[in-house]
Amino acid sequence: MRFRDYLSLFLVIVLGFIIFQAFAGRTDDSLNIKQFGEVNLNERTSIHYINKDVNSETTPIIYKNTQNPESGSSNYVTSIIANYRALDTLGEITVLFIAAAGLAFVLGEHNKNNAFGSDASFIVKTGVKILFPLLFLLGIYIVVHGHLTPGGGFQGGAVIATAILLKFLAYKDYKLNHTTLTILESFAGISFLIIGLIGLYTDGSFLTNFLATGTIGTFFSAGIIPIIYILIGIKVGAELSGIISNLINA
Amino acid sequence: MMILSYLLILLMIIGALAAVLFENLLNSIISLGLISLIAAALMYILKAPDVAMTEAIIGAGLTTSIFIFTLIKINRGDSQ
Numbered sequence: 001m002r003f004r005d006y007l008s009l010f011l012v013i014v015l016g017f018i019i020f021q022a023f024a025g026r027t028d029d030s031l032n033i034k035q036f037g038e039v040n041l042n043e044r045t046s047i048h049y050i051n052k053d054v055n056s057e058t059t060p061i062i063y064k065n066t067q068n069p070e071s072g073s074s075n076y077v078t079s080i081i082a083n084y085r086a087l088d089t090l091g092e093i094t095v096l097f098i099a100a101a102g103l104a105f106v107l108g109e110h111n112k113n114n115a116f117g118s119d120a121s122f123i124v125k126t127g128v129k130i131l132f133p134l135l136f137l138l139g140i141y142i143v144v145h146g147h148l149t150p151g152g153g154f155q156g157g158a159v160i161a162t163a164i165l166l167k168f169l170a171y172k173d174y175k176l177n178h179t180t181l182t183i184l185e186s187f188a189g190i191s192f193l194i195i196g197l198i199g200l201y202t203d204g205s206f207l208t209n210f211l212a213t214g215t216i217g218t219f220f221s222a223g224i225i226p227i228i229y230i231l232i233g234i235k236v237g238a239e240l241s242g243i244i245s246n247l248i249n250a
Numbered sequence: 251m252m253i254l255s256y257l258l259i260l261l262m263i264i265g266a267l268a269a270v271l272f273e274n275l276l277n278s279i280i281s282l283g284l285i286s287l288i289a290a291a292l293m294y295i296l297k298a299p300d301v302a303m304t305e306a307i308i309g310a311g312l313t314t315s316i317f318i319f320t321l322i323k324i325n326r327g328d329s330q
Contacts, residue, residue, distance in 0.1 A: 005271070009270075075300075077300045142303075150299035150300045150302075150303060151299075151300060151303050152300070154304060155300070155303045155304055155307055158304070158307040158308050158311070158312060159307055161312060162307065162311050162312060165311075165312070165315055240312060243316070244312075244315070244316070244319075247316060247319040247320065247323070248319060
């Protein structure tokens, strides 16, 4: 290690200590940062969100019993991602789309072989043969059950892309059809926007949950949330697979 | 559970230092994947399974592989 490395390590430690000091020991009223456990939540805006359940305002929610709550998803993270803050999610998948498009613009030639030059060993190929359908199925399961269990479109799409990455690692000549990827991606993006516009037409605000939310905890529930999450899953899976394919075949 | 958290955080700091200090870039990338994997375990301990899944799949799986492919592309697999 050279002197420069020690110097930068020292500077990073000093900077981290300063930041830690600024937030840990501070009890000023000007910053409104208090010691852990001494915050009076009644003064904060967040108390309204803590008191208000994601699904209903007053009555308790009973699993597989309550009918038509506000947003019928039993995984409340999904409620926020695909319903309350769905516009943010639209922005996120747009960012991912722009990243994939930029990569394809720089590296997009699909007529070369992959980076490794040869097939993987027999053991890897057999393992991939077994793992690929299982991983693909797991990805679809995570996407489809996004409103019931942890996970959803982003995670499931990434699992599907990982399954395709395994195929690329095992076989030298494996190619993805980029036309199919483009069609899937465009279909998912346009359907997302159309669902949002239907909400705008029927209920007066973009991406409102305009369908009936059903019984909480059942598979067919939560209105548009599973539809939007499946579309996100298709889009993320197609985009990440395209990124991997462009990187390996460039 | 508290001791396990401290242990994981210590491992994370070691991984971060290793990622910076390794001469070989491939080792640095693998250390980065290790950091993401430990972060996923910490997220699970903090009762955020959604974030833990994202971190484990994207941080430890996809990002590591994309970095490695980029490394192959720019022909800098050997140490500088």
